[in-house]
Amino acid sequence: MYEGVVQDLIDELGKLPGIGPKSAQRIAFHLLGVDADQVRRLAEVLLQVKERVRFCTVCGNVAEADRCRICTDPRRDASVLCVVEEPKDVIAIERTREFHGRYHVLGGAISPIDGIGPEDLRIRELLQRLADGAVKELIIATDPNLEGEATATYLARIVAPLGVRVTRLASGLPVGGDLEYADEVTLGRALEGRRALDV
Amino acid sequence: MGHNEPVGLYRDDAVVLRTQKLGEADRIITLLTRRNGRVRAVAKGIRRTSSKFGARLEPATHVDVQLYLGRSLDIITQVETRDVFGERLRRDYGSYTMGSAMLETAERLTAEEREPALRLYLLLVGALRALVERRHDPRLVFDAFALRALANAGYQPALGECARCGAPGPHRWFSVAGGGTVCSTCRPAGAASPSAEAIDVLRALLVGDWATADASESAVRREASGLTAAYLQWHLEHGLRSLRLVEQG
Numbered sequence: 001m002y003e004g005v006v007q008d009l010i011d012e013l014g015k016l017p018g019i020g021p022k023s024a025q026r027i028a029f030h031l032l033g034v035d036a037d038q039v040r041r042l043a044e045v046l047l048q049v050k051e052r053v054r055f056c057t058v059c060g061n062v063a064e065a066d067r068c069r070i071c072t073d074p075r076r077d078a079s080v081l082c083v084v085e086e087p088k089d090v091i092a093i094e095r096t097r098e099f100h101g102r103y104h105v106l107g108g109a110i111s112p113i114d115g116i117g118p119e120d121l122r123i124r125e126l127l128q129r130l131a132d133g134a135v136k137e138l139i140i141a142t143d144p145n146l147e148g149e150a151t152a153t154y155l156a157r158i159v160a161p162l163g164v165r166v167t168r169l170a171s172g173l174p175v176g177g178d179l180e181y182a183d184e185v186t187l188g189r190a191l192e193g194r195r196a197l198d199v
Numbered sequence: 200m201g202h203n204e205p206v207g208l209y210r211d212d213a214v215v216l217r218t219q220k221l222g223e224a225d226r227i228i229t230l231l232t233r234r235n236g237r238v239r240a241v242a243k244g245i246r247r248t249s250s251k252f253g254a255r256l257e258p259a260t261h262v263d264v265q266l267y268l269g270r271s272l273d274i275i276t277q278v279e280t281r282d283v284f285g286e287r288l289r290r291d292y293g294s295y296t297m298g299s300a301m302l303e304t305a306e307r308l309t310a311e312e313r314e315p316a317l318r319l320y321l322l323l324v325g326a327l328r329a330l331v332e333r334r335h336d337p338r339l340v341f342d343a344f345a346l347r348a349l350a351n352a353g354y355q356p357a358l359g360e361c362a363r364c365g366a367p368g369p370h371r372w373f374s375v376a377g378g379g380t381v382c383s384t385c386r387p388a389g390a391a392s393p394s395a396e397a398i399d400v401l402r403a404l405l406v407g408d409w410a411t412a413d414a415s416e417s418a419v420r421r422e423a424s425g426l427t428a429a430y431l432q433w434h435l436e437h438g439l440r441s442l443r444l445v446e447q448g
Contacts, residue, residue, distance in 0.1 A: 113258070113299050145218075146289055146295075150292060183253030185254035
């Protein structure tokens with residue numbers, strides 16, 4: 001046990017995800033050794049992130065204003081909407097630089113065993129966004145696991161009457177792997193979604 | 200155990216009941232195994248797209264699994280798929296919620312880890328197969344599973360004689376807390392009075408008389424389902440979370 005504020009710092013750091021007591025101690029002593037400016041900067045960023053960051057009122061992504069950067073960007077295609085589970089999935093898709101439409105963050109996936117149903121997600125907000133007919137295609141990019149797939153099936157079913165084209169991200173073999181290690185479900189989906197080679 | 204088998208390693212057939220995220224890329228997988236009852240084990244790196252496990256440890260998958268005995272949680276080392284029930288459940292939202300309710304029931308009925316539950320395991324595999332093959336109304340499949348799983352746990356409802364005094368039936372009252380059908384003398388306050396047909400459906404589901412169950416009318420099935428759900432939730436003490444999301448037919 002250290003004394004006073006050093007122990008307080010170790011205790012607080014130890015509450016963070018993935019930080020055990022040893023890591024907390026190491027980070028605390030690292031902070032004691034660096035410039036005061038650097039520590040001040042870290043403290044300021046921590047405060048700012050709590051004060052400034054909130055969720056976009058349109059898509060549910062993290063934002064620093066009422067609406068996020070993507071929702072306010074006029075260059076983004078308003079006719080294509082990509083539905084994801086979490087804000088971090090938005091970043092994953094943005095990194096591909098392949099998608100130029102807008103997003104809708106659900107805030108999770110339907111998981112009956114965890115008591116999470118459709119009304120616990122931002123599905124009502126999604127239907128409101130689709131109501132004016134501006135969106136022509138809905139790309140469902142929920143996780144490719146059982147909960148994500150079932151959520152996709154549910155969304156496709158309730159969106160169908162609105163006349164919006166609903167698509168799902170393709171599933172298949174990961175690039176850079178060996179075929180023999182692919183499991184039956186993944187390989188089956190890759191076969192199902194096979195494409196003609198353009199020569 | 201064979202002479203060359205490494206200590207601490209074991210293999211079993213299992214159904215994946217539930218998965219929970221653990222740390223950066225791992226998951227805790229809850230399995231209902233054939234020989235070892237309910238087991239919780241870690242699948243390391245499973246959330247990475249390059250994981251060797253792939254989709255083999257998704258909920259409702261029937262697998263042949265090799266595990267390494269750990270201190271608190273076992274470690275999954277290899278998995279082979281037997282049946283991909285989950286992959287077929289996902290295509291139909293109604294079956295997905297029903298399947299989830301079955302998995303949750305199985306988890307809740309195995310209070311102790313590693314307590315052998317062969318009969319429950321066989322019931323679950325059979326029920327999931329019947330659900331994905333759409334042999335019967337999904338709701339009937341769930342009710343049959345729930346009633347038999349409860350009977351296996353020692354909570355078989357009385358469906359004829361009086362649950363309290365044993366007077367031969369039929370009786371027109373059904374008491375969830377009292378353990379099934381009750382006579383007018385033993386009837387506690389708040390006992391339901393279901394139709395005789397609904398009780399017939401419950402009895403048929405309990406013994407596997409599918410001809411009678413399949414021939415029943417939808418209103419009767421709804422009644423039987425309501426009784427089963429109430430009876431199940433009473434014996435599980437806390438409500439079944441997934442049952443709230445099961446779509447009423």
